[in-house]
Amino acid sequence: xxxxxxxxxxxxxxxxxxxxxxxxxxxxxxxxxxxxxxxxxxxxxxxxxxxxxxxxxxxxxxxxxxxxxxxxxxxxxxxxxxxxxxxxxxxxxxxxxxxxxxxxxxxxxxxxxxxxxxxxxxxxxxxxxxxxxxxxxxxxxxxxxxxxxxxxxxxxxxxxxxxxxxxxxxxxxxxxxxxx
Amino acid sequence: xxxxxxxxxxxxxxxxxxxxxxxxxxxxxxxxxxxxxxxxxxxxxxxxxxxxxxxxxxxxxxxxxxxxxxxxxxxxxxxxxxxxxxxxxxxxxxxxxxxxxxxxxxxxxxxxxxxxxxxxxxxxxxxxxxxxxxxxxxxxxxxxxxxxxxx
Numbered sequence: 001x002x003x004x005x006x007x008x009x010x011x012x013x014x015x016x017x018x019x020x021x022x023x024x025x026x027x028x029x030x031x032x033x034x035x036x037x038x039x040x041x042x043x044x045x046x047x048x049x050x051x052x053x054x055x056x057x058x059x060x061x062x063x064x065x066x067x068x069x070x071x072x073x074x075x076x077x078x079x080x081x082x083x084x085x086x087x088x089x090x091x092x093x094x095x096x097x098x099x100x101x102x103x104x105x106x107x108x109x110x111x112x113x114x115x116x117x118x119x120x121x122x123x124x125x126x127x128x129x130x131x132x133x134x135x136x137x138x139x140x141x142x143x144x145x146x147x148x149x150x151x152x153x154x155x156x157x158x159x160x161x162x163x164x165x166x167x168x169x170x171x172x173x174x175x176x177x178x179x180x
Numbered sequence: 181x182x183x184x185x186x187x188x189x190x191x192x193x194x195x196x197x198x199x200x201x202x203x204x205x206x207x208x209x210x211x212x213x214x215x216x217x218x219x220x221x222x223x224x225x226x227x228x229x230x231x232x233x234x235x236x237x238x239x240x241x242x243x244x245x246x247x248x249x250x251x252x253x254x255x256x257x258x259x260x261x262x263x264x265x266x267x268x269x270x271x272x273x274x275x276x277x278x279x280x281x282x283x284x285x286x287x288x289x290x291x292x293x294x295x296x297x298x299x300x301x302x303x304x305x306x307x308x309x310x311x312x313x314x315x316x317x318x319x320x321x322x323x324x325x326x327x328x329x330x331x
Contacts, residue, residue, distance in 0.1 A: 074231065075234070076230035076231050076233070076234045077230070078230070108218040108219055108231055108260060109231070109234075109259065110234060110235070110238055110259050111258075111259050112238075113234055113238075129259070131258065131259065131260075131261055132260060132261020132262070132263065133218065133260070133261060133263075134261070
């Protein structure tokens with residue numbers, strides 16, 4: 001009988017332990033990525049494949065070999081509205097023509113709202129929709145907007161919590177281009 | 181006259197389904213209590229974040245278009261994932277949320293019953309030992325008395 005009790009107690013404790021570990025990993029583990037980027041260790045950016053707002057899919061891995069600007073946004077986010085024209089201008093002047101890829105990751109948003117936002121601000125760079133927000137969580141995004149700049153090897157060299165400035169993003173792109 | 185009535189009937193047959201389809205199938209308060217705000221992790225009816233306001237506007241629009249609650253929830257799950265639902269689906273990983281509390285309570289009951297059983301068993305064992313202990317006590321008393329008398 002004692003063995004049965006011990007077994008039941010062990011199973012219950014194990015279950016609670018798993019739930020607790022998952023909760024801890026969920027809340028603290030994900031934030032590790034931006035912290036690593038900020039500390040300059042150039043961590044490999046987590047890969048993703050997400051549906052494009054215009055149809056089809058985009059895999060981050062398919063952009064390997066290029067510097068990539070990954071911007072997390074949502075249509076309801078006010079700073080994202082201020083940032084959108086900056087990103088679009090940089091995409092035209094420093095992105096497409098210079099071999100730098102831009103990806104906008106729309107998160108925690110209605111896809112219809114996101115399409116309307118893209119139309120309003122005339123965004124022409126690829127925009128993907130993060131269903132369920134899993135990619136934003138994996139990347140440790142806690143508020144919008146947040147932007148990461150990846151070098152040609154897919155390592156994150158810069159992180160912008162909040163709205164980017166044109167000068168700041170240009171500097172980060174140059175840093176990523178110089179990264180070996 | 182009959183022709184006019186037939187035309188009226190035909191018009192009604194066309195209009196009634198359209199009108200009933202556009203009728204709201206559920207109330208806002210009903211669905212708001214079943215949805216979560218994705219940015220603030222609280223129920224939609226308790227949240228006033230910009231994301232919650234957008235979801236509310238979307239739900240209201242679709243409600244007025246005659247969508248069912250299930251259709252609205254499906255559309256929201258497609259955009260926000262299953263975490264937008266206050267109650268997780270009773271399938272896949274969501275099933276854990278339903279089963280885990282029941283399993284924990286059942287496990288707790290098994291432990292409680294087992295502990296009571298063990299406790300009662302120990303108590304009855306102690307009771308069965310009592311006569312033997314009394315006899316031993318008596319023997320010790322006798323031995324002590326004999327020792328006292330001898331000295």
